[in-house]
Amino acid sequence: MALMDIIKHRHSIRSYLDKPVERDKIMKCLEAARLAPSASNRQTARFIIVDEPGLKNQLCDEAFSGVFAVMKFPRKAPVIVAAVGETPGLAHRAGNIVLRTNFGLIDMGIAVEHFVLQADELGLGTCWLGLFDEGKVKRTLGIPGNKKVAALLTMGYFDEALALGEHNRNNLEGMSSFNGWKLA
Template identity: 40%
Template structure:
């Protein structure tokens, strides 16, 4: 797959096969995350790899019952939790670069997983304090997201996206 094909193939997948993920593939996706760009190269991100089913259950329980991600976290063999250390990034003119830095690293991971034939699904709707307790994350570290990682048991059609004309301007704001 070339890069655009990887981007096109990535979907949020919520059903997983009971099939382990090879260690090399796990290391590959983490390496892709490690190489992400960041504000002043401070690399605020940390990843927790959760394979134990009690840990995954506790993370699933940190989500609302209506969140479809709950099922995904229990079904996949691995959950990767994205954490960030706020003191390893900065807020500049009201922009919290920690969120961008960590988000970029996570997206690297999601795309690398797609290229390796693995499914993922960014999970944002969880109660941070419940996840903190489950994983012993210190109070000075934020837990920003998590994703299941595994072989998907579903195929999904691409979700709609805005058109190029809606999101790209030329020379000045609003110019087609």
């Protein structure tokens, strides 16, 4: 599929078929994430794949407990992916403060979206998840305290007949201009 077709085809999928995901497909997604660019080529993105049903259910119980209990659909996904970055060390924290940015999170966004787009090309649906109990995710998966769980993803096969419709997005005029800021 051409890149633009994949971009248009990808939607957040919140309903999954009860069908396991092949490891070789997951490895292709990981390879796409591995090739993502990162600031100073630091390559700090790490991915924990949870496809063992018992652990996945335990992870969902923990991640989506308390105020996060509204998140019901991830439990139905056959795979949960934890995208883990680094909490910046002193030098990078200083750099982030001076530049008023967070390169670590930018890097994570790029790597995760590489993963997501590759998944789509392989016929797999995903959904980014930002609402979860990070501390409990770390404890469940044994992720060291100095790491940052930037996002979780659900992943799995889905019914391609789902009417996903057009993406609800700003139009191009609303989000871009040439040769200077000419936006509202």
